[in-house]
Amino acid sequence: xxxxxxxxxxxxxxxxxxxxxxxxxxxxxxxxxxxxxxxxxxxxxxxxxxxxxxxxxxxxxxxxxxxxxxxxxxxxxxxxxxxxxxxxxxxxxxxxxxxxxxxxxxxxxxxxxxxxxxxxxxxxxxxxxxxxxxxxxxxxxxxxxxxxxxxxxxxxxxxxxxxxxxxxxxxxxxxxxxxxxxxxxxxxxxxxxxxxxxxxxxxxxxxxxxxxxxxxxxxxxxxxxxxxxxxxxxxxxxxxxxxxxxxxxxxxxxxxxxxxxxxxxxxxxxxxxxxxxxxxxxxxxxxxxxxxxxxxxxxxxxxx
Amino acid sequence: xxxxxxxxxxxxxxxxxxxxxxxxxxxxxxxxxxxxxxxxxxxxxxxxxxxxxxxxxxxxxxxxxxxxxxxxxxxxxxxxxxxxxxxxxxxxxxxxxxxxxxxxxxxxxxxxxxxxxxxxxxxxxxxxxxxxxxxxxxxxxxxxxxxxxxxxxxxxxxxxxxxxxxxxxxxxxxxxxxxxxxxxxxxxxxxxxxxxxxxxxxxxxxxxxxxxxxxxxxxxxxxxxxxxxxxxxxxxxxxxxxxxxxxxxxxxxxxxxxxxxxxxxxxxxxxxxxxxxxxxxxxxxx
Numbered sequence: 001x002x003x004x005x006x007x008x009x010x011x012x013x014x015x016x017x018x019x020x021x022x023x024x025x026x027x028x029x030x031x032x033x034x035x036x037x038x039x040x041x042x043x044x045x046x047x048x049x050x051x052x053x054x055x056x057x058x059x060x061x062x063x064x065x066x067x068x069x070x071x072x073x074x075x076x077x078x079x080x081x082x083x084x085x086x087x088x089x090x091x092x093x094x095x096x097x098x099x100x101x102x103x104x105x106x107x108x109x110x111x112x113x114x115x116x117x118x119x120x121x122x123x124x125x126x127x128x129x130x131x132x133x134x135x136x137x138x139x140x141x142x143x144x145x146x147x148x149x150x151x152x153x154x155x156x157x158x159x160x161x162x163x164x165x166x167x168x169x170x171x172x173x174x175x176x177x178x179x180x181x182x183x184x185x186x187x188x189x190x191x192x193x194x195x196x197x198x199x200x201x202x203x204x205x206x207x208x209x210x211x212x213x214x215x216x217x218x219x220x221x222x223x224x225x226x227x228x229x230x231x232x233x234x235x236x237x238x239x240x241x242x243x244x245x246x247x248x249x250x251x252x253x254x255x256x257x258x259x260x261x262x263x264x265x266x267x268x269x270x271x272x273x274x275x276x277x278x279x280x281x282x283x284x285x286x287x288x289x290x291x292x293x294x295x296x297x298x299x300x301x302x303x304x
Numbered sequence: 305x306x307x308x309x310x311x312x313x314x315x316x317x318x319x320x321x322x323x324x325x326x327x328x329x330x331x332x333x334x335x336x337x338x339x340x341x342x343x344x345x346x347x348x349x350x351x352x353x354x355x356x357x358x359x360x361x362x363x364x365x366x367x368x369x370x371x372x373x374x375x376x377x378x379x380x381x382x383x384x385x386x387x388x389x390x391x392x393x394x395x396x397x398x399x400x401x402x403x404x405x406x407x408x409x410x411x412x413x414x415x416x417x418x419x420x421x422x423x424x425x426x427x428x429x430x431x432x433x434x435x436x437x438x439x440x441x442x443x444x445x446x447x448x449x450x451x452x453x454x455x456x457x458x459x460x461x462x463x464x465x466x467x468x469x470x471x472x473x474x475x476x477x478x479x480x481x482x483x484x485x486x487x488x489x490x491x492x493x494x495x496x497x498x499x500x501x502x503x504x505x506x507x508x509x510x511x512x513x514x515x516x517x518x519x520x521x522x523x524x525x526x527x528x529x530x531x532x533x534x535x536x537x538x539x540x541x542x543x544x545x546x547x548x549x550x551x552x553x554x555x556x557x558x559x560x561x562x563x564x565x566x567x568x569x570x571x572x573x574x575x576x577x578x579x580x581x582x583x584x585x586x587x588x589x590x
Contacts (some may be wrong), residue, residue, distance in 0.1 A: 148553065265533070
């Protein structure tokens with residue numbers, strides 16, 4: 001058990017090491033990062049001075065070592081555009097993205113599970129068909145299109161909700177819906193499939209024979225076991241949630257990390273981009289680690 | 305006793321074929337229209353006509369009827385959507401094939417050899433999946449420039465991980481089968497065992513996986529285009545059509561509505577077909 005945890009921790013560290021290397025060396029694939037970061041039209045002299053000040057004229061491995069030791073000391077570099085530590089810039093935008101992601105996760109998991117349960121209670125019935133249709137359309141509609149259609153309908157035509165902004169509950173509704181839609185359908189489909197599988201097992205038949213109500217069987221006996229695969233896959237979907245946040249924040253001018261990332265890419269502010277990618281990967285790895293450990297705790301069968 | 309069982313078996317079967325039929329029909333209609341669009345009697349996709357800006361769908365124009373209306377420069381939306389679909393699908397299909405080729409090669413070799421090669425591949429997959437695809441793609445596009453070739457190569461090179469995972473898992477199963485042990489005992493070379501005896505068995509799961517991964521790539525390509533970081537206007541793609549139309553949404557919602565509808569139809573078509581293939585071939589993809 002302890003071995004397994006240590007092993008898993010080591011893997012996560014290795015992955016983060018790899019991600020940092022990938023991000024660091026990606027800047028060097030075009031050959032000259034200094035020319036890349038300087039505004040177009042800079043003189044050769046300016047580029048040379050910048051190259052020296054950034055340390056790009058040193059050996060590549062030395063640079064990577066320097067970069068890594070900086071990260072381990074909490075120094076992710078300085079933004080080229082804002083001349084501020086990138087970590088401060090990111091910390092400033094973090095609450096907005098966290099709020100958006102958590103609200104999207106919350107409504108989509110609850111509704112997704114509910115749809116999955118309703119579907120699995122009467123498979124192939126009319127309600128199941130409706131739930132699956134809802135789940136299916138959530139998967140088919142791109143985040144940005146859903147966002148634009150909602151703005152078109154609820155902001156421009158009906159004028160019920162603001163098309164952007166941050167700080168009020170009304171401004172949170174549409175971003176959270178468009179970000180969570182894909183996730184909701186994924187949870188619904190998974191929950192349905194995994195519940196249907198569990199409901200065919202012997203212990204469910206026993207529960208039925210005991211005369212328990214259908215709802216009680218599904219929620220108390222079925223759902224507990226059906227949830228395991230649903231939770232396992234959540235970690236994988238988290239990366240797509242982060243990607244979706246990028247687009248959602250652009251559409252609804254939400255002042256989060258996604259918009260910061262896009263602006264940084266457009267401004268060629270590569271230290272900022274590097275830090276955002278690294279942090280996104282860190283969050284992803286941490287969440288998957290937690291899920292794996294949870295999985296160990298939840299499922300005694302693999303605790304060998 | 306026979307009747308209920310027959311009924312049980314028939315119902316899901318019919319549903320699978322129904323899904324596959326709808327999915328295939330959707331895809332065939334859209335792809336055929338996109339491929340045939342240069343020969344269809346439609347106004348040109350790139351010609352401006354400032355006397356016909358923002359015409360609603362169905363309006364008559366100098367070059368013919370604008371079935372889906374016109375945009376801010378008076379260009380015909382239907383022919384722009386069809387041209388955009390052609391380009392977007394080309395990007396998606398080519399990058400999916402690149403991803404599948406890389407992933408299959410890596411997964412098969414790692415699964416067959418095992419040991420440290422396998423451990424290395426598994427960590428590489430973890431690294432690849434830890435970075436949000438769209439962020440990685442935008443970063444590389446910013447570094448390399450947004451040319452058509454670059455976008456295809458970048459999307460392909462970031463899509464190999466799931467193919468590698470499936471190819472590896474299947475190879476691990478196949479490796480233990482007796483006929484593989486037989487050909488190994490006969491002293492066949494490594495490439496021969498991999499290409500002639502293992503790869504053909506991976507074909508079905510990989511095709512199913514490809515069908516299910518294409519929707520993700522369609523949305524990804526459209527998102528990059530929507531953000532204005534993909535192939536640049538005036539060349540239309542499904543994503544940049546919506547990105548451009550967004551500015552004129554209040555005046556002419558068809559500019560946003562119809563390109564998105566095509567994306568959704570393509571995604572639904574692929575998903576229906578992929579799910580049907582998955583169930584029909586009894587493939588497990590873990």
